Amino acid sequence: MVQNYILLFIGAALVNNIVLVKILGLCPFMGVSKKLEASVAMAMATAFVLTIGSGTSYFISEYLLGTDLFYLRTVSFIVVIAGVVQFTEMWMEKNSPVLYQVLGIYLPLITTNCAVLGIPLLNVQNKHNLFESLVFGFGGAVGFSLVLILFASMRERLEAADVPAIFQGAAIAMVTGGLMSLAFMGFAGLVR
Amino acid sequence: MLTAVYVMLGLALVLGVLLGYSALKFKVEGDPLVARIDAILPQTQCGQCGFPGCKPYATAIAAGEADINQCPPGGDAGARALADLMGMEYKPLNAEHGLPKPKSVALIDENTCIGCTLCIQACPVDAILGAAKHMHTIIASECTGCELCLAPCPVDCITMEPIAESPDNWKWRYPVFEIKPASPASSSQTGKRH
Amino acid sequence: MSSLLNIVKQNFGSRTIAVNGGVHPPEHKQESTKQPIGHLALPKRLVLPLRQHVGNLPKVLVNVGDKVLKGQLLAEAEGNISAAIHAPTSGTVVAIEDALIPHPSGLPDHCITIDVDGKDEWIAHCSTDWRKQDKTQLLESLRDSGIVGLGGAAFPTQVKLRTNAKSHVDTLVINAAECEPYITCDDMLMRERADQILKGVEIAQHLLGAKQCLIGIEDNKPEAAEAMRLACLNSPLAKLVTLKVVVVPTQYPSGDARQLIRLLTGIEVPADKRSTDVGLQCFNVATLLALHRYFDFGEPSLSRIVTITGNVKTPANFEVLFGTPVTELVKAGGGVLADTDDYIMGGPMMGFSLPSIDVPITKAANCIIASAPNLFAPAPPAMPCIRCARCADVCPVSLQPQELYWFSKSSNLEKARDYNLFDCIECGCCTYACPSNIPLVQYYRFAKSEIIAQDRAKESADLARERNEFRLMRIEREKQERAEKHAQKAVGAKAEVAKPEVGSTIEAIDDAAMAAKKAAIAAAIERAKAQKATTTPQNVSDTKPTVEAEIAEINARREAAKQAVNKQAGDNIGSKQDEK
Numbered sequence: 020m021v022q023n024y025i026l027l028f029i030g031a032a033l034v035n036n037i038v039l040v041k042i043l044g045l046c047p048f049m050g051v052s053k054k055l056e057a058s059v060a061m062a063m064a065t066a067f068v069l070t071i072g073s074g075t076s077y078f079i080s081e082y083l084l085g086t087d088l089f090y091l092r093t094v095s096f097i098v099v100i101a102g103v104v105q106f107t108e109m110w111m112e113k114n115s116p117v118l119y120q121v122l123g124i125y126l127p128l129i130t131t132n133c134a135v136l137g138i139p140l141l142n143v144q145n146k147h148n149l150f151e152s153l154v155f156g157f158g159g160a161v162g163f164s165l166v167l168i169l170f171a172s173m174r175e176r177l178e179a180a181d182v183p184a185i186f187q188g189a190a191i192a193m194v195t196g197g198l199m200s201l202a203f204m205g206f207a208g209l210v211r
Numbered sequence: 212m213l214t215a216v217y218v219m220l221g222l223a224l225v226l227g228v229l230l231g232y233s234a235l236k237f238k239v240e241g242d243p244l245v246a247r248i249d250a251i252l253p254q255t256q257c258g259q260c261g262f263p264g265c266k267p268y269a270t271a272i273a274a275g276e277a278d279i280n281q282c283p284p285g286g287d288a289g290a291r292a293l294a295d296l297m298g299m300e301y302k303p304l305n306a307e308h309g310l311p312k313p314k315s316v317a318l319i320d321e322n323t324c325i326g327c328t329l330c331i332q333a334c335p336v337d338a339i340l341g342a343a344k345h346m347h348t349i350i351a352s353e354c355t356g357c358e359l360c361l362a363p364c365p366v367d368c369i370t371m372e373p374i375a376e377s378p379d380n381w382k383w384r385y386p387v388f389e390i391k392p393a394s395p396a397s398s399s400q401t402g403k404r405h
Numbered sequence: 406m407s408s409l410l411n412i413v414k415q416n417f418g419s420r421t422i423a424v425n426g427g428v429h430p431p432e433h434k435q436e437s438t439k440q441p442i443g444h445l446a447l448p449k450r451l452v453l454p455l456r457q458h459v460g461n462l463p464k465v466l467v468n469v470g471d472k473v474l475k476g477q478l479l480a481e482a483e484g485n486i487s488a489a490i491h492a493p494t495s496g497t498v499v500a501i502e503d504a505l506i507p508h509p510s511g512l513p514d515h516c517i518t519i520d521v522d523g524k525d526e527w528i529a530h531c532s533t534d535w536r537k538q539d540k541t542q543l544l545e546s547l548r549d550s551g552i553v554g555l556g557g558a559a560f561p562t563q564v565k566l567r568t569n570a571k572s573h574v575d576t577l578v579i580n581a582a583e584c585e586p587y588i589t590c591d592d593m594l595m596r597e598r599a600d601q602i603l604k605g606v607e608i609a610q611h612l613l614g615a616k617q618c619l620i621g622i623e624d625n626k627p628e629a630a631e632a633m634r635l636a637c638l639n640s641p642l643a644k645l646v647t648l649k650v651v652v653v654p655t656q657y658p659s660g661d662a663r664q665l666i667r668l669l670t671g672i673e674v675p676a677d678k679r680s681t682d683v684g685l686q687c688f689n690v691a692t693l694l695a696l697h698r699y700f701d702f703g704e705p706s707l708s709r710i711v712t713i714t715g716n717v718k719t720p721a722n723f724e725v726l727f728g729t730p731v732t733e734l735v736k737a738g739g740g741v742l743a744d745t746d747d748y749i750m751g752g753p754m755m756g757f758s759l760p761s762i763d764v765p766i767t768k769a770a771n772c773i774i775a776s777a778p779n780l781f782a783p784a785p786p787a788m789p790c791i792r793c794a795r796c797a798d799v800c801p802v803s804l805q806p807q808e809l810y811w812f813s814k815s816s817n818l819e820k821a822r823d824y825n826l827f828d829c830i831e832c833g834c835c836t837y838a839c840p841s842n843i844p845l846v847q848y849y850r851f852a853k854s855e856i857i858a859q860d861r862a863k864e865s866a867d868l869a870r871e872r873n874e875f876r877l878m879r880i881e882r883e884k885q886e887r888a889e890k891h892a893q894k895a896v897g898a899k900a901e902v903a904k905p906e907v908g909s910t911i912e913a914i915d916d917a918a919m920a921a922k923k924a925a926i927a928a929a930i931e932r933a934k935a936q937k938a939t940t941t942p943q944n945v946s947d948t949k950p951t952v953e954a955e956i957a958e959i960n961a962r963r964e965a966a967k968q969a970v971n972k973q974a975g976d977n978i979g980s981k982q983d984e985k
Contacts, residue, residue: 079222088215095222102226106233113237120247123298179815181789254866256873264873336872337879355869378456380861381510382854386847388786 024154029209031158037134038166039196039203044134048167049192051125058171060118061125062164064107068129069138069163072100073156076139077149096139097130104130134163170199244273251292255284256335257357259309264335278302283309284356315356315371317349323368330360330369422668424656426799428834430586430754432625432655437589437712437720442597444724445737450499451519451728452765453479453490454506458553459560460486465517471498474528476705479517482548488561489551492519493707493726495526507731507750507767511760519728530703535608543612543700550699551706551768556580556591556660556689557751559769562696565686566612572681577615578669579606580689581622581633582653582660585752588772590710591690593722595622595629598694599636605693607642608700613686617647619669623655657754658832662687664801676802676828711766713738715774716745728765731773735762741775749774753781754833788841796835796845802828806835810845813852818859821852829853 037043044065051061076096084091108126112119119126129135138159142152173195182191248269255265260281262268271277272293279293280302287304294301304311319330319339326344331337338354341347349360349369361369374380455462463480467473473492480490496519503513535543547563554560568574579602583591595602606618620637622630634650642648653659653668663674666685674680680687691709698704707726711734714720718739725734731748735741749756750770759773774780796806804825812821826849835845 083218083222088218091215091218095219098219098222098226102230105230109230109233109237112239116239116243120244120296175817175820176811179811179817249870252866253862254869254873256869265870266873335876336869337876338872352865353868353872355865376510376512378506378508378510378512378514380858381508381512382858383509383847383850385851386844388784388844 024150027151027154028158028161031138031155032162032165033203034206034209036162036166036203036206037137037159038163039200040206041134041137042200043137044132044163046128046132047125048170048196049189050128051122052167052171052174052192054121055168055171055175056118057121058167060111060115060122062167064111064122064126065129065132065135065167066157066160066164068100068103068107069135069160070153070157071103072096072135073139073142073152073159074149075099075103077142077147077152080139080143081149092143093136093140096136100135101130134159166199166203170196173199245269247296248272248293251285251289251296252282253284253289253355255355255357257284257355257359259283261308272297278305280305281308283311286311312356313373315358315373316351316354317356317358317360318370318372319347319349320368320370321346321348323366325366327365329363329365333359333363335359422671423654424659424664424668425801425803426834427656427658427664427801428799428837429656430837433587433714434589434592434625437587437714437722438592440719440721442593442710442722442724443737445726445729445733447494447521447523447525448726448729448733449521450730451493451496451521451726452504452730453493453517453519453728454504454765454767455480455490455515455517456506457490457559457727457768458488459558460484460488462515463487463490465501467498467501467517469498469501472496473498473519474526476528476530476703476707478549478705482561486561486564487548488553488559489549489705490517491551491705491707493728494519494521495524496521505761505764507759507764507770509757516765530705532703533700535611535700540612547699549705550695552692552695552699553706553768554689555691555695555709555768555771557755557769557771559767562688562692565688566609568613568681572679573684574613574615574681574686575617575684576670576686577606577610577613577618578662578666578685578687579618579620579693580660580662580665580687581620581626581629582665583626584623584655584657584660585754585772586657587714587774588712588752589714590712590722590771592626592629594691594694594710595626596632599629599632600639601697602633602690602694603636603640603642604701605695605697606648607640608696609688609693610642610646615646615686618642618649620648620650621653621659621665621669622650623659624652625655657834658801658830661801661830661832676825706768709766709768709771711770712772713775714772715749716742716777716780717775718742725766727768731759731762731764731766734766734773735775738775742777744777744779745775746778747776747781749776754837755831784844785842787843790841790843793840795838795840799834799838801832801834802830804829806845809852810843810848813848816852816855818852818856822856826852826856 031037035041038045038048047061047065051057076099079095079099080092084095104127107129108119111122111126138156139152142155145155147155170192174192177191177195186194245266246269249266252265252269258264260268260277262271262277268277268282272279279297279299280290281304282289282293283304285293290304291301293299317338324347326341326347328341328343328347330347331339331341335357336353336355338350339347339360340350356371358371361367361371455465461482461484464483465480467477467479472495473479474495475492477492478489479492479498482489498517499520500516500518502515502518504516504518505511506514506516508514533543533546544563544567547566548561550563552562554562554565581591581595583589606620609615610618620633622633624630630650630652637643637648637650640648651669653665658664659668662680666680666687667673670685672683672685674683674685695706699706708724709727710722711725712720712722713734717735718741720738723734723737731750735748748759748762750759750764750773751757752772753774756772756774790807790810792807794807796810797804800806802825808824809821809826809829812818812824813826829849831846831849833846836843839845
């Protein structure tokens with residue numbers, strides 16, 4: 020029983036990593052990863068929103084919408100996610116104004132992060148129960164954080180390296196992201 | 212159909228209440244952005260940006276009324292830091308507001324000073340010591356090099372002395388080593404043993 | 406791998422602790438130990454830089470043209486961390502101005518230049534009974550001794566000998582390691598004057614109250630170790646505390662204070678603490694000898710042993726007066742051979758190239774190496790970093806030199822500071838080990854001086870902001886006070902010109918006007934009194950007794966003058982009344 024949840028977690032975090040395998044949520048991946056501190060903050064914020072979002076989305080889709088109001092699913096998910104993101108923003112502005120300033124526009128953009136909407140929708144699609152939804156959401160969040168932090172560290176290293184002028188900046192970052200994606204595809208077949 | 216409306220309304224109301232409550236709980240006083248911009252500015256208080264000091268300029272930048280490239284004492288590095296903070300594109304310094312000069316300190320020629328206190332009133336950081344009909348002198352460690360005292364002096368006794376490099380403030384240079392000689396006359400600073 | 410082996414060795418192997426990393430360059434010590442310490446003839450001119458130590462510059466007490474005697478105080482220590490400068494021999498002060506100093510920048514600095522008269526006349530001096538005198542008094546007098554760390558750091562010794570309730574020293578570590586190649590001044594000092602060094606150890610132990618004294622010496626100095634062991638046996642200190650010579654394996658940089666402490670005691674001083682916080686203090690042997698000469702003979706710090714080696718005819722050690730030009734020392738070493746291209750002050754790992762040979766020997770100068778292409782081949786151009794991490798293996802402070810290199814190279818100064826750039830001791834092991842010949846230490850020096858300059862700029866900017874804000878507040882306050890004054894005046898004037906209402910008497914109006922005026926005057930008097938109270942002289946507390954005596958004298962004179970004036974006025978009034 021527990022084994023299922025562990026496999027679900029590893030699946031969400033590594034094998035079907037939302038950023039590198041499912042290629043969702045690339046906006047903060049490219050936008051915030053120039054500095055490691057910003058990436059850590061973004062990872063924490065997105066993880067929080069994802070987990071809470073997955074949980075509330077389950078309740079909404081299961082109990083509030085049921086089977087007849089299925090067409091309201093996307094809209095209501097987005098409304099909830101927007102609310103949670105707004106709450107996170109306010110909390111961050113109060114408790115850590117530096118990080119709030121560092122993240123800038125990317126904090127409210129978590130609302131439009133396709134990963135944050137994608138995971139609840141995947142939960143519904145795979146007919147997960149509450150605990151499975153939470154584990155899947157949290158696993159996705161962990162995977163997202165892992166990749167974001169790794170990528171940020173690599174980008175900081177790239178800043179100091181001898182990159183040819185034509186590749187400097189976003190270009191070499193994209194190339195790196197692609198290579199990371201290839202690496203993560205090595206996890207395929209890990210979980211049957 | 213109606214249930215859908217009720218469901219959405221209900222969701223909206225619940226979230227609205229929650230957000231309203233957290234908005235009150237997490238209220239942020241003041242505008243920390245101005246303080247953050249002010250922390251980047253060099254505090255020379257010279258007024259070259261067009262504002263009467265660094266804090267007013269910071270307020271103007273935060274309000275979007277001023278551009279980030281108006282501060283010559285901050286130099287290129289300052290403009291870049293401001294661009295980073297504001298999330299804007301870096302702009303080279305606007306020459307209309309002056310060009311960056313090497314850091315200087317004011318010096319009063321004591322033979323010429325008449326003790327009129329006009330420079331004392333002009334100094335934005337109170338770096339001039341003196342009183343009416345008494346000798347005025349610049350407190351060198353407090354002088355920011357803003358040059359605001361030069362204009363009011365009726366006998367033109369204040370000059371700007373650039374701060375010389377001494378073993379105290381000397382900085383190690385960025386290591387540069389020759390891969391091959393650039394030209395016969397050029398010399399390089401090779402790290403011989405290191 | 407070697408660091409892993411180190412860990413295994415430390416925890417499971419024998420208890421000999423090895424230097425963390427470190428390198429073992431060829432020692433080149435035999436060349437300069439063939440002869441005993443020589444003495445130089447008195448040079449014609451001595452140039453004494455004011456900046457020979459860490460801390461504040463001393464205050465110059467002499468003027469141009471003054472005749473000075475050997476050991477005379479030329480500049481006294483100013484502030485908490487400072488050291489004095491004395492005349493190394495008798496002569497005349499010819500200049501107090503900028504002159505070329507031995508500094509990697511090549512910039513000149515303030516120096517006192519003395520024309521030597523050749524008589525070598527001592528000023529009156531006597532020993533101190535340091536066993537009986539109060540420790541605070543002894544430390545006070547050390548401020549005028551000019552003694553600084555002679556191992557190269559030049560930190561004023563009186564600061565290191567202080568103890569207070571917070572910091573106590575249990576173990577005194579005596580640094581006799583001299584780990585850098587080519588340098589042999591401490592070696593020869595120990596061979597010839599070991600008992601004098603031990604007398605200095607006695608003084609330091611007395612001042613610090615240490616319970617054990619450990620002398621750390623490398624195993625490439627067997628004669629010196631034997632001499633020190635003999636001196637320890639003969640020293641009366643051996644009966645009071647644990648006093649022993651500990652031989653450590655030769656590895657650079659075992660002479661770094663924290664490394665030596667770790668080798669001798671196994672204690673690793675945390676990066677953010679001083680060694681006194683863990684009960685240890687470390688002194689160089691030459692510093693201790695200077696202590697002995699000062700207290701037991703009254704001789705301030707006037708000279709040191711300097712090694713002249715490298716591409717010279719007869720490398721040797723000499724006792725050199727401070728301020729002696731390096732040219733004299735090179736002459737004493739037999740002159741340089743033909744292909745000499747450079748002079749290095751210090752050792753090959755941590756020394757720097759001299760801007761010219763006309764610079765003086767200072768308190769921090771322990772060695773002069775004449776360099777030639779066959780001795781020190783010019784470094785081949787640096788190649789890209791291959792991330793072999795050899796630099797991380799050899800770093801004695803367990804830093805990550807390759808990371809620091811990347812950050813310093815791309816001027817990512819915050820990250821460099823986060824990776825503990827300021828714990829780097831600039832020993833040069835990483836540069837020595839780098840297979841790509843990258844001048845790593847030069848990058849760290851660049852990053853460090855940039856960060857220090859940035860921090861200084863930020864401090865002065867913060868101060869300017871404070872002063873500006875205070876000024877704006879002061880102007881506001883003055884405006885308000887002026888407005889209040891005007892308002893009061895207006896009230897007073899209104900009371901005066903108010904026409905008498907029916908029924909009120911003129912007297913009442915007069916009274917009201919009088920009262921208002923009196924109130925205004927009283928208020929003005931109060932303000933003046935308050936201002937006087939707040940502008941009392943700031944520096945009357947904590948003054949030296951001589952200054953206090955002066956102040957008392959001046960006050961007495963002022964009183965007498967006041968009384969005389971009063972008496973005069975009284976006489977005048979008396980006479981005026983008489984006239985009437």
